[in-house]
Amino acid sequence: MFDIRLKDNQGNLYDEVKATFALAEKDGFANPPWESDRQVEKGHGRLEIHEYWTQSDPDILVYLDPEQKWKGLQAIGVVRAERRMEQKITKETRYFLLSFSSVKNFATAVRSHWGIENSLHWVLDIAFREEESRMRLGHANENLAVLRHINFNLLRQETSSRVGVHAKRLKAGWHTSYLLRVLDGVN
Incomplete structure (x- = not known):
């Protein structure tokens, strides 16, 4: 099982997944239908909104990976994270290649990765005073x-x-x- 985050230095694939998502968003994610999930969390003086989408249509996957370089590719995933803290709002959109198609599994995988990353950053900030x-x-x-x-x-x-x-x-x-x-x- 894999979920691989695409970055803009990955050339055409990143651009194509981003464009596919933009077109779907204009279309209201209707044709072909996308799976979606939304999670809202409040705490520590902030509000976090995470929206997840997956697309597993075989025609779209063949278009994105015509040479089938990504063995086991089952879907593409997109997560949009918004964080509101006092008057500051930050937004980030990330694009993924997935070996599974369930949006619930995708959300769980992304959130667990963020949990690990957040705990590391917390330790580096507290124990090593990295922010200072x-x-x-x-x-x-x-x-x-x-x-x-x-x-x-x-x-x-x-x-x-x-x-x-x-x-x-x-x-x-x-x-x-x-x-x-x-x-x-x-x-």
């Missing part, structure tokens, strides 16, 4: 992000200390023996 970084010269910010991810993975794998990543990071700074344990991967 003021590195702007050259590639310093990207290089530090790589080092933070390596550090996060090493600390997460260290299981002898039953505390969070932030506390492990502090402990590694205070105790050389614990730092060596983290770096060596010895538990």
